[in-house]
Amino acid sequence: MRSLRHLPRAAAIFAAFHAAALPALRAQPTLKDTYRGMFHLGAAIRPDQVNGRTPQAAELILREFDSISPENVLKVGPIHPRPGNDDSSYDFAPADQFVDFGVKHKLFTIGHTLCWHSQLPAWLDQQQKSAEPTITKAELTQFLRDHIMKVVGRYKGRVHGWDVVNEALNDGAGGYRQTIFHRVIGQDYLVMAFKWAHEADPAAELYYNDYNLDANDAKRTSCLELIKYLRANGAPITGVGMQGHYNLNTPSAAKVDETIKLFADLGLKVMITELDVRAVGAAPVTGAVGAGGGGGRGRGAPPSLTAEQQQALAQRYADLFAVFVKHRAAITRVTFWGLRDTDSWRRASSPLIFDDHYQPKPAYHAVLNAAKSAGPAKAK
Numbered sequence: 187m188r189s190l191r192h193l194p195r196a197a198a199i200f201a202a203f204h205a206a207a208l209p210a211l212r213a214q215p216t217l218k219d220t221y222r223g224m225f226h227l228g229a230a231i232r233p234d235q236v237n238g239r240t241p242q243a244a245e246l247i248l249r250e251f252d253s254i255s256p257e258n259v260l261k262v263g264p265i266h267p268r269p270g271n272d273d274s275s276y277d278f279a280p281a282d283q284f285v286d287f288g289v290k291h292k293l294f295t296i297g298h299t300l301c302w303h304s305q306l307p308a309w310l311d312q313q314q315k316s317a318e319p320t321i322t323k324a325e326l327t328q329f330l331r332d333h334i335m336k337v338v339g340r341y342k343g344r345v346h347g348w349d350v351v352n353e354a355l356n357d358g359a360g361g362y363r364q365t366i367f368h369r370v371i372g373q374d375y376l377v378m379a380f381k382w383a384h385e386a387d388p389a390a391e392l393y394y395n396d397y398n399l400d401a402n403d404a405k406r407t408s409c410l411e412l413i414k415y416l417r418a419n420g421a422p423i424t425g426v427g428m429q430g431h432y433n434l435n436t437p438s439a440a441k442v443d444e445t446i447k448l449f450a451d452l453g454l455k456v457m458i459t460e461l462d463v464r465a466v467g468a469a470p471v472t473g474a475v476g477a478g479g480g481g482g483r484g485r486g487a488p489p490s491l492t493a494e495q496q497q498a499l500a501q502r503y504a505d506l507f508a509v510f511v512k513h514r515a516a517i518t519r520v521t522f523w524g525l526r527d528t529d530s531w532r533r534a535s536s537p538l539i540f541d542d543h544y545q546p547k548p549a550y551h552a553v554l555n556a557a558k559s560a561g562p563a564k565a566k
């Protein structure tokens with residue numbers, strides 16, 4: 187340390203104190219620093235967090251994460267609300283801001299999602315709700331192709347991985363969800379969606395994304411069959427997204443471990459794409475909207491947790507991340523579905539690792555510490 191003799195006495199004392207305290211004050215390792223070389227750490231983010239309106243959110247995102255997912259702005263309804271395929275049919279601005287933020291900060295940027303039965307444009311949602319949809323197979327096929335080619339093409343080279351198809355499988359007994367796409371086009375919409383996405387951006391990773399793959403054996407079996415079907419028909423699938431909308435105790439860490447291994451053994455990349463853990467309440471995740479109510483900001487502040495509840499949440503995240511670290515050779519990303527409890531679609535159960543004031547909860551430190559469970563790094 188440079189001599190302090192040249193400084194006035196008071197300044198010398200402060201400089202000495204600062205230098206002595208510096209190691210302790212030096213920025214703590216962040217989530218992305220801690221997991222660098224194992225897998226990306228991401229968060230689902232909202233427009234106000236990347237358009238300058240919430241600088242505190244942007245600061246937290248850039249400090250802690252190296253990947254971002256769009257909570258809503260790249261879904262079919264929000265980005266393509268009007269029939270037709272010229273630019274006037276689309277609302278690109280919020281998605282452009284999201285992607286530009288990723289490019290500016292060199293983040294691993296995700297596109298969620300190109301084909302999902304929820305958050306469809308109103309005109310198509312009416313068809314889906316109809317027992318006898320009037321849209322023809324040719325019309326819907328054209329719409330889906332146009333949408334995928336236009337959106338993936340627009341962000342070519344800037345969105346690195348796409349949830350091409352989201353939640354195409356039933357809960358309960360498994361099998362295919364009877365979405366408008368399945369009913370009108372047929373099962374091969376799944377194959378075509380992946381092929382179109384690959385045609386539009388051959389370098390992008392392409393995923394199938396769903397929830398409860400580790401909580402419902404029938405659904406998991408259906409997912410394994412779906413992957414086999416996609417591959418048998420030449421669909422270029424890169425990986426599978428296990429959403430990870432968990433409760434405090436279900437599914438068990440062992441079940442999560444077993445499921446990751448099943449997909450990894452197929453040579454797929456595995457991602458935890460929408461991680462959150464109900465800290466209070468234990469209703470099963472019964473559907474994209476049913477589980478915790480649709481998103482939006484909901485009402486009221488998330489419940490503040492007791493010390494016991496904070497500790498239970500921290501332990502659950504520690505157990506989950508120990509499994510992710512164990513499978514780091516296959517896992518390429520873990521994304522939290524939201525930044526703070528307030529931002530969560532499940533806000534009523536305080537499920538995330540940052541509180542309303544962007545402060546880390548005990549669960550945050552548990553996630554950091556879980557990285558220490560890594561043995562010698564395995565080659566990727």
Ligand code: G3I
Pocket residue numbers: 257258304305352397429460473474475480481482483531
């Ligand atoms: O943008 C409109 C706004 O204009 C309108 O005033 C407001 C009225 O309530 O609604 C706003 O849209 C809401 C949208 O979130 C944006 O805030 C929708 O109503 C609301 O349903 C939608 O909820 C989203 C939900 O998906 C829809 O199913 C949640 O934010 C989002 O976190 C959630 O995320 C899904 C994943 O995409 C797929 N996996 C399940 C996960 C949880 O459902």
